[in-house]
Amino acid sequence: MNGSGLGAKDKRLLYQFIINQLNEDGYLNAARLVSEVTSIPSTQQPPASVMGPPPTKNRLWNLIQMGLQKEREELNPNGIEPAATQSTANTNDDFMMEEPIFVIRTNLPGIDLDVNEPGRRMDVPIYNTKFITTHKNACRVAKFSPDGRLVATGSTDTSIKLLDVGKMKSYNQNKSEHGEDFAPAKPVIRTFYDHTEPINDLDFHPTAHVLASCARDNTVKFYDFSQATMKRGFRYIQESNNVRTINFHPSGDYLLVGTEQPTIRLYDIATSQAYISDRPKDQHAGPINQQLRYSVQGNIYVSCSKDGAIKVWDGVNNRVVTNIPKAHSGSDVSSVQISRNQKYILSSGKDSIFKIWELSTGRQLLMKNGPSTKNRLQVTWNWNEEMILTSEEATNTANVWDTRSGELVQKLSGHTNVVKWIASSSVEPAVVTCSTDHRARFWLDER
Structure with missing residues (x-):
């Protein structure tokens, strides 16, 4: 040639x-x-x-x-690979990094239920509140950066706060629960205002100084948090419906978007071009719920919906490889997550139950009822997947469960209203809970 x-x-x-x-x-x-x-x-x-x-x-x-x-x-x-390439339609300098800003560990521990541990002694965590940040309305969502150094919170008041985890860890929340945003350490390093409706989901770009958010105003917005004076997004995606959930591919080249419509969209970050599965029958029959999430490797992702189904998708051809209909007896599935080894799915629903599934077959391995029976659960694994963290609407708490036994080992108390969200760092025993009491609480196991 x-x-x-x-x-x-x-x-x-x-x-x-x-x-x-x-x-x-x-x-x-x-x-x-x-x-x-x-x-x-x-x-x-x-x-x-x-x-x-x-x-x-x-x-x-x-x-x-x-x-x-x-x-x-x-x-x-x-x-060194850039997060995205230049596009004639959009200027993506904000996604172009000379080197990754996050040092992401790839050898993190994860749960393997096939490995027997004779005489295993449960390492019970002891989480304590280290810092509280307060929004003007309900705090709805939180997300840690890939390296665990930052965390973002989103609120019904349409604001997004970016906080420094190291500064929160050094703060002591034992004396007062008021005015902590103005503490000498100043853990709140940015506040963004660009949405016009409540924030639904957040995600950090894996290699760039970029935070993405989605909201009920039908938009996805991107913020460059390296700019100290930047309060608004430098770019956005306009959808026709409420955007409920987003997630970056581990490469940073693509973004999954789920809305009130049942069709999942995959956006090319470089071009803003949207793609959908070529098999309509694979799509959900109802709105996409939080969370729409890639695996750590990025070759598969998992979705859940108000139709009650959990679906595992091939990340290359965008087709369903595992389908679990009526995963929570027909109730809405409120959250899903894939384990690091891609063997398991963790899910929760409006039936107040969380479950662990075998990913390859859709076989249920564990089912555990929350303290109540008719409330929405939101669920995530802790940093090493040895514990499961759930919100609990009925008691205004977050609960910590042993992954293997399903035993309740700790209640995180302190919120004065419903806990709507719980987020975990992927690198250390740090947790953020979000509540309709307007607060996000940062918890740490310091043992």
Whole structure:
């Protein structure tokens, strides 16, 4: 192949790959049209010698991945990959980093229920409140940064606060529960105001100084928190419905978006182009609930809905690989999460029950009732997945459970109204709870 372009043989080979991929993806009419225009039989396969013994499917996609990897290596000989590429439609300098700002640990511990631990002694955590921040209305959501150094909180008052975890850890919340936002340590380092309706979900970009938020005003907004004077987003995505949940791919190149509509969208960060599954039957039958979440590896993600179903999706072809209908006896599924080893799904619902599922089969492994029977639970694993953290609407508390036994080991008391959200750091025993008492409480196990 020379610099002037593709030769006739190269173009024919390219069209063979395109026709083959279209057939594999079910676009038979499109494949037939390309076949007719190029005079290449739709059943003809590209020669195996192009890439040695070929995989049975997705040869074009595999070649593209290999090519993109080669291009990245040539453009970034030091192995530093930008979060996104430049786009003529949007300026994405805010996503372009010379090096990742978060040092993300990939060897973090995780739960494996298949490993027996004879004589295991439960390491019971002792969480204590270290800091409280107060919004002007209900605090609805919190999110830790990938390296655990920052945490963001979102409120019904439409504000978002960004807090320094190190400063909160050094503060002592034992004496007073008022005026802590103005403590000498000043843990609140930014406050953003750009939404016009309550905040639903938050997420940190994995490699850039960017925080993303979504809200009932039908938008997703992006904030550059490296700019001290920046109070508003530098970019946004406009949806047609209430945006309920968002999650960045671990690479930072894509963003999952779930709304009041049942169709999940995947946005390319570089171009703002939205993609949906090519199989409509895979979509939910009701609004997407929090949380829509990727696995740590990013090759799969999990969703839940008001239709009562949990779905596990292939992160490459955007198709469902595991479906659990009526996961909580038909009740809304309020939150889901994938374990680090991708063996398990943790879920909770409006039936006040949390469950652990085998991801590959959808088989239920553990079911535990909360203290009440008709309230919404929100659930997450703690930093090493040895404990499960749940909100508890009936008692204004958050509860800590042993993952293996399902035993309740601690109640986190202090809120004066309903606990709506609980977030856990992925690197240490730190937790944030959010409540309709307008407060977010930062908890730490200092043993």
